[in-house]
Amino acid sequence: MxxxxxxxxxxxxxxxxxxxxxxxxxxxxxxxxxxxxxxxxxxxxxxxxxxxxxxxxxxxxxxxxxxxxxxxxxxxxxxxxxxxxxxxxxxxxxxxxxxxxxxxxxxxxxxxxxxxxxxxxxxxxxxxxxxxxxxxxxxxxxxxxxxxxxxxxxxxxxxxxxxxxxxxxxxxxxxxxxxxxxxxxxxTNAIMFGLTSKDARVAMVMPLFHLAMFSSINIQMMVGGSIIAVPSFDPGKLLQTISDTRATEMLLAPTMFQMLIDWLERNPDRAASLDLSSLTHLRYGASPMSLTLLQRARAAFPNAGFAQGYGMTEMSPVVTVLGPEHHNEESLANGRMGSVGVPAFTVEIRIVDPEGREVPRGTVGEITVRGPGVMLGYWNKPEATADAIRDGWMHTGDGGYMDEDGFLFLKDRIKDMIISGGENVYSAEVENALASHPDVSQSAVIGVPHERWGEAVHAVIVPKPGTQPTLESIQAHCRTRIAGYKIPRSVELRESLPTSGVGKVLKAELRKSHQR
Structure with a gap:
């Protein structure tokens, strides 16, 4: 190849x-x-x-x-x-x-x-x-x-x-x-999962330095589809480009989907002039998408089949795929829509404990993967390479579990997991609960030092325009959705969250102001 x-x-x-x-x-x-x-x-x-x-x-x-x-x-x-x-x-x-x-x-x-x-x-x-x-x-x-x-x-x-x-x-x-x-x-996995075709017109708006976009280019080269290069992300301009070019596919980070949907809701007259019916395949990745946002996206783009890809640069990048057949009401009811899908055709997955032993289905551990996509190593960093790749298995640093039917559920980055009073708290689970709060636009959950519990759950929130969510309202909302020890003990309101070029929230930046 x-x-x-x-x-x-x-x-x-x-x-x-x-x-x-x-x-x-x-x-x-x-x-x-x-x-x-x-x-x-x-x-x-x-x-x-x-x-x-x-x-x-x-x-x-x-x-x-x-x-x-x-x-x-x-x-x-x-x-x-x-x-x-x-x-x-x-x-x-x-x-x-x-x-x-x-x-x-x-x-x-x-x-x-x-x-x-x-x-x-x-x-x-x-x-x-x-x-x-x-x-x-x-x-x-x-x-x-x-x-x-x-x-x-x-x-x-x-x-x-x-x-x-x-x-x-x-x-x-x-x-x-x-x-x-x-x-x-x-x-080749996107082709094997049926997520593209030779008639595809793919709007590429995520930065092309990102490996997911290079993978998208490779896919289109193989099937003979068309690439629509979009210089930068602007919700209104992107939607107009989709309407003008009759784009059929697009890959976005969840934060980008949220901005697109917010734009459509804030600009109903301009939205009515757009024809977005050509979109048949929409993929999301780079970071988890809350079910609340996913449901909004499905409603905003009703003609499109949604698919999620979980991956990492070190895996070239695909690890799992959750296809359109699992973005429906049945999968919402049985919980499958909350997973990151099944292993890609070229990938094998094991969930292991700290000693590298495979854990039973349903048990959270570190996600390890192997296959032809595993990196050759880190350039000029043999020690980091040896730590990441052990016996041919790439240790992702992500925590998750696999159910009895082979669906992978991502819980958190191992380093982002919060240990409060001896209990493990996965930030993604708390963020998913916060996403359905009527005053919350975006959120990121981190652990902050606490004398008694070691770490306390802290929520950094971007409020929706014209709102001012309080700690009390946040806690009351979460109390009906997650266990008590997972509920944020403090809340910080910000105008925006620090993000990478592909929309990942930079939690390390958020932690800096709380370091002792």
Whole structure:
């Protein structure tokens, strides 16, 4: 298996099919293949050799998709840059990986210039923006125009395909090394679960540096569907894009779904002018979605089948899938809709205790996984690799249990579990209870130091506009839904929650103000 496999197939089978739609322009698979082969040729002309690292620092665009295909075509290794990072974190990732070429768009050219001045490994900066190329940079379009297309290098199987840096919010990030076979095998799961088709038009709005979006690109390359590149998330603009392009699919974080639904409710006249009936497949991931929000989403997009993917960068990224057949009233009643689904076709799961022994069904333990998607390791971090991968099993750091029918229920990150008075409290369970409070827009639950109980449950809440929920109202609401020891003992109101580039709440940031 190799990263460009799907592109080769679609170039042959669907050459005139639109591969990418971006800002009113269309690129067919035949055109994409030519541009990818020329960009690969340009990279080789700049001295890029097999295994060399090439980075991309940009908003979502057609050129980002070209980058994802051209780098492996050239035999090199991908290194997408998190657009939310500080300059120091970006510099660290480029230096740590020994990246020699950086491609940047107009949005980040100034940061890239500053980083490049301090990065000893970086040999070339390519400007993939519109307008005049900044001094010291090479023109992306000129390189493609001047280069001859080259044959695919066909690196494959266990060869390193990309270094995907994860973390960086509580310390410098770790580079996750993923193989060609791992990435392709993971992407095939969406096809095997029936979550896409050759007629798909996928709106890609989550940042393309995120591995879930790269997986979405791989999926569309394989089936010959169309990618609609959306530069950034704006609820109104995204909904208009869906209406205009007749998009059929989309993957969003739960926080994004909430903002879309809130926009529809706040703007009924504009919402009435939109035709969203084309949406047939909606996927959510990156963090848990409360059942309250999920029910609102299903009501807002009644023509769409919903699916959830649970995964992690270290697994390329898919671990489990909860398909549309389990997003219905029956699954709501039997609790299945509250699970993260069943193991993906290429994944095996075990729930283990701290000693690595498998626990009985229904017992909470650490989720461990194995399969071809398991990372090759952390770049330059053999000790961290050995701690994460033991006897071929990836230890996820997530706590959960599996029921008798093989459905996985995610409880919490092991490190986010709150131990209060000797009882385990899973923050996700408390957050799910808070989600149905009429005054709560968003919430995050953390443990804070307590002299008597060790830790106390603390809720950080973003109120709905015009409301001011009190501790008493929060506790009364939760008392009918969860056990007494799980009820928040304190509440903090905020205008917003700190989140990562893909909508995950950064609980480490919330804990900082409570550290002793």
């Amino acid at each position: 190799y990263m460009t496999q799907g592109l080769h197939r679609s170039m042959q089978q669907r050459p005139q099919q639109v591969a990418i739609r971006y800002e009113g322009k269309e690129i067919t698979y035949a055109q994409l293949g030519d541009r990818v082969a020329r960009l690969a040729g340009a990279l080789r002309g700049l001295g890029v050799q097999d295994g060399d690292r090439v980075a991309m620092f940009a908003l979502n665009c057609a050129r980002y998709v070209e980058y994802y295909m051209a780098v492996p075509w050239a035999g090199a290794v991908l290194n997408p840059v998190n657009i939310r990072w500080s300059a120091a974190e970006i510099l660290y990732s480029l230096e740590d990986s020994g990246t020699g070429v950086l491609i940047v768009d107009e949005n980040f050219k100034d940061v890239a210039t500053a980083v490049a001045a301090d990065c000893k490994h970086l040999r070339h900066v390519i400007y993939a923006g519109d307008g005049e190329t900044p001094p010291g940079m090479l023109s992306y379009e000129a390189l493609i125009a001047d280069a001859e297309p080259i044959e695919d290098r066909y690196r494959h199987g266990g060869d390193l395909a990309g270094i995907f840096y994860t973390g960086g919010t509580t310390g410098f990030p770790k580079g996750v090394m993923l193989s060609h076979a791992g990435l392709l095998s993971s992407a």
